[in-house]
Amino acid sequence: MTDASLLDIEGLTVSFPSDSGRVSVVRDFALRMGREKIGIVGESGSGKSITARAILGLVPHPGQTTARRMQLGNRNLLALDSAGWRGIRGKYAGMIMQDPKFSLNPVMRIGDQITETLRLHEKLDRAEQRRRAIAILQAVGIDDPERVYAAYPHELSGGMGQRAMIAAMLISSPELIIADEPTSALDVLVREQVLKLLDDLVTTRGIGLILISHDLPMVARFCDRILVMYRGRIVETLDAHHLDRANHPYTKGLMACLPQPAYRGQMLPSLSRDPAWEQA
Amino acid sequence: MKAFAFLRGVTTLVITLAGLLFITFVIGRVMPIDPVVAVVGDKASQETYARAREEMGLDKPIWVQFGRYIEGVARGDLGQSSSSGQPVVEDIARAFPATLELSVFAIVIGVLVGLPLGVYAAHRRNTWFDHAARFMSLFGYSTPVFWLGLIALLIFYAQLGWTSGPGRIGTAYRYTVQEWSGLLLIDTLRSGDWNAFRSAFSHIILPGLLLGYFSLAYIARMTRNFMIEELNKEYVTMARIKGASETRILWRHAFPNALVPVVTVIALSFGHLLEGAVLTETVFAWPGLGLYITKSLFSADMPAVLGGTLVVGVCFVLLNKATELIYPFLDPRTRAR
Structure with a gap:
C-alpha cells in the first residue's frame, strides 16, 4: 500500500517576522509519504507542530509559508486560495489535537461537532448524518454512542473526548491524518488504548498518518519511519525498527536521556548541544 | 427540590x-x-x-x-410624597414607564448594533474597522451626556427641525392617549392613533439614540474583548481544521461561547438604564425615574427617594435572576443535571 505519492513536500519553510528580520521556524522540510505512518519527533520549539499546521495551511497570521512543492494526492496545495483550503481540510486531511478539553467546543453537542465535518463537505440529510456519526462513534470504541452523540464535552472523560475528536476527523474518510501529541493530555492507561485505536483505524482504512510527539520510543512503536527535528530542521530520518542505527548525535542524545534499568541509581545523562547540528 | x-x-x-x-x-x-x-x-x-x-x-x-x-x-404602601402630596406608588407608576420605555429603546439599539460591531471588531482586530469602532466607543465613554444631548437638541430639533424637543409627546396628545401600558409608543399604536405615535416617536428618538449610543459603546467593547478571547481558543482551530469558513467560526463557534459573559454585560447595561439616566432625563425633560428621584432628593422627600430606590433595586435583582435563568440555555455546563 505504499504508493509514495499521498503527501509530497519539498523545501517547506515557515517564517515569522521579528525585530531582526524574518525568522524561520521550519527550514527546508521535506517529506514524501504514502499511506504509511510517519513519526515526527523533537523537543518543544523544534518546529514540529508548526510544520503540521503548515501542511494544513493553518500557519497563523504574520507567519509565511513557502515551499518548492506541496502536494496531497494530485492536488497542488501551493495553488490553493482560502476557499480551496477549506475544501481540503476536513475532507482530505484532518488533524487530531492535543487536549479535547480545549479543542472541543464547550457549548456544542458532540454529535453536532462530529457531523459538522460531514455537513461542510457533503450534502446529507440529518438522519443520514446521525447514522454515520453513530457508526463512527462505535468504530472509535464508544459503547454508548447514542448518549455521547447527545452529550456536551464537559460530560465526557478525556479519553472519551479524544475518541470523539478522532471520530470527528475520520467521519469524512480523509486520506491523511496528522496527530499532534494526541495522547499527552491523557492518563497513562488511556493513552495506550487511544494510540492503539488510532493505529488500527488508520491501518484498516488505509489512511496516511503523521504522528507528532516528543516521545521517541512511543513513536517508534507505532510508526514506520521517523523524522527527527531539531531547531526547525530535519536532522535525521530513521527506520522505526532500527533506532539503534541512529547516526545523528542529537538523536543519540535523546535516546540516552531515557531512563533504563541499566541506569538504576545513577543520574540520567542530559543532552549537551552542539551548534554545528543546526547546519546538518 | x-x-x-x-x-x-x-x-x-x-x-x-x-x-x-x-x-x-x-x-x-x-x-x-x-x-x-x-x-x-x-x-x-x-x-x-x-x-x-x-x-x-x-x-x-x-x-x-x-x-x-x-x-x-x-402592604404596598410606599408612603406619601411630601413634594407632590400624592402617594409615592402613584408617582412611580407614572415615572417608571417613561424610564422603562426609554431604556428598552436604548438597549435594543445597544444590542442590535453593539453585538455585531463587537463581533466584527474582534474578527478584524487591529484593522481600520477595529480602530474606528474603538474610537467610537471611547468617544461615547468620554463625552458628557448632557453636552451631547444639548448639541443633539440644538442640531436636530432647533436647527433642522427633524425631531421634537423635550418631553415625551406633543402637548396636543398628552391627555388624549389612552393609557394601557404606560409606554407611549405601544399605547398610541394600540389605539391606532398614528399622529400621536409619530409625535411620541419623534420625542423619544433623540434621548433614545443617545442612551443607545452609550449602551452600544459598552456592549461593543466588551463583546470585542470576549470574542477575541474565544477566537484564540483551540476549538476555533479545530473548526478550521474541519474546513469551516471564517463566518461560520465567528457566529457558530466563537459567538455562542462569548454570549455567556456578554449576556451579563447586556443585563448590567440595561440595569443602569433603568436606574434612570438623570442627566439625559433632565436635558430632555423626560419625566422618568431618575429625574423623580433626584428632584425628591433635593427636597428631602424621603418617602419618594426610598420608593424610587426600591423600584431600582427590584429591577436589578430581577435582572440578575433573569440572567441566571438564561445561562443554562447558553452554557450547558451551568445546566442542572
Whole structure:
C-alpha cells in the first residue's frame, strides 16, 4: 500500500517576522509519504507542530509559508486560495489535537461537532448524518454512542473526548491524518488504548498518518519511519525498527536521556548541544 | 427540590431589598436636610414644627420609623410624597414607564448594533474597522451626556427641525392617549392613533439614540474583548481544521461561547438604564425615574427617594435572576443535571 505519492513536500519553510528580520521556524522540510505512518519527533520549539499546521495551511497570521512543492494526492496545495483550503481540510486531511478539553467546543453537542465535518463537505440529510456519526462513534470504541452523540464535552472523560475528536476527523474518510501529541493530555492507561485505536483505524482504512510527539520510543512503536527535528530542521530520518542505527548525535542524545534499568541509581545523562547540528 | 430553590430565591430577594432599604433609610435620616423644614418652611413656629415632626413620625427612634416603613411596604404602601402630596406608588407608576420605555429603546439599539460591531471588531482586530469602532466607543465613554444631548437638541430639533424637543409627546396628545401600558409608543399604536405615535416617536428618538449610543459603546467593547478571547481558543482551530469558513467560526463557534459573559454585560447595561439616566432625563425633560428621584432628593422627600430606590433595586435583582435563568440555555455546563 505504499504508493509514495499521498503527501509530497519539498523545501517547506515557515517564517515569522521579528525585530531582526524574518525568522524561520521550519527550514527546508521535506517529506514524501504514502499511506504509511510517519513519526515526527523533537523537543518543544523544534518546529514540529508548526510544520503540521503548515501542511494544513493553518500557519497563523504574520507567519509565511513557502515551499518548492506541496502536494496531497494530485492536488497542488501551493495553488490553493482560502476557499480551496477549506475544501481540503476536513475532507482530505484532518488533524487530531492535543487536549479535547480545549479543542472541543464547550457549548456544542458532540454529535453536532462530529457531523459538522460531514455537513461542510457533503450534502446529507440529518438522519443520514446521525447514522454515520453513530457508526463512527462505535468504530472509535464508544459503547454508548447514542448518549455521547447527545452529550456536551464537559460530560465526557478525556479519553472519551479524544475518541470523539478522532471520530470527528475520520467521519469524512480523509486520506491523511496528522496527530499532534494526541495522547499527552491523557492518563497513562488511556493513552495506550487511544494510540492503539488510532493505529488500527488508520491501518484498516488505509489512511496516511503523521504522528507528532516528543516521545521517541512511543513513536517508534507505532510508526514506520521517523523524522527527527531539531531547531526547525530535519536532522535525521530513521527506520522505526532500527533506532539503534541512529547516526545523528542529537538523536543519540535523546535516546540516552531515557531512563533504563541499566541506569538504576545513577543520574540520567542530559543532552549537551552542539551548534554545528543546526547546519546538518 | 424545585420548591426549595424557589423559596431560597424569594428569601434572597427579600433580604437584599430589606438591606437596600435600610441603607437608603439611614442615609436619608442622617442627611443634613431637615424633612420637617422642607414641609413647613423655615418660618414656621416651634409648635407647628413639633406637630409636623410628630405627624411624620420623626420623633420616634430610627428603628421604629424603619419598622413602620417596612410594614407599609409590605402592604404596598410606599408612603406619601411630601413634594407632590400624592402617594409615592402613584408617582412611580407614572415615572417608571417613561424610564422603562426609554431604556428598552436604548438597549435594543445597544444590542442590535453593539453585538455585531463587537463581533466584527474582534474578527478584524487591529484593522481600520477595529480602530474606528474603538474610537467610537471611547468617544461615547468620554463625552458628557448632557453636552451631547444639548448639541443633539440644538442640531436636530432647533436647527433642522427633524425631531421634537423635550418631553415625551406633543402637548396636543398628552391627555388624549389612552393609557394601557404606560409606554407611549405601544399605547398610541394600540389605539391606532398614528399622529400621536409619530409625535411620541419623534420625542423619544433623540434621548433614545443617545442612551443607545452609550449602551452600544459598552456592549461593543466588551463583546470585542470576549470574542477575541474565544477566537484564540483551540476549538476555533479545530473548526478550521474541519474546513469551516471564517463566518461560520465567528457566529457558530466563537459567538455562542462569548454570549455567556456578554449576556451579563447586556443585563448590567440595561440595569443602569433603568436606574434612570438623570442627566439625559433632565436635558430632555423626560419625566422618568431618575429625574423623580433626584428632584425628591433635593427636597428631602424621603418617602419618594426610598420608593424610587426600591423600584431600582427590584429591577436589578430581577435582572440578575433573569440572567441566571438564561445561562443554562447558553452554557450547558451551568445546566442542572
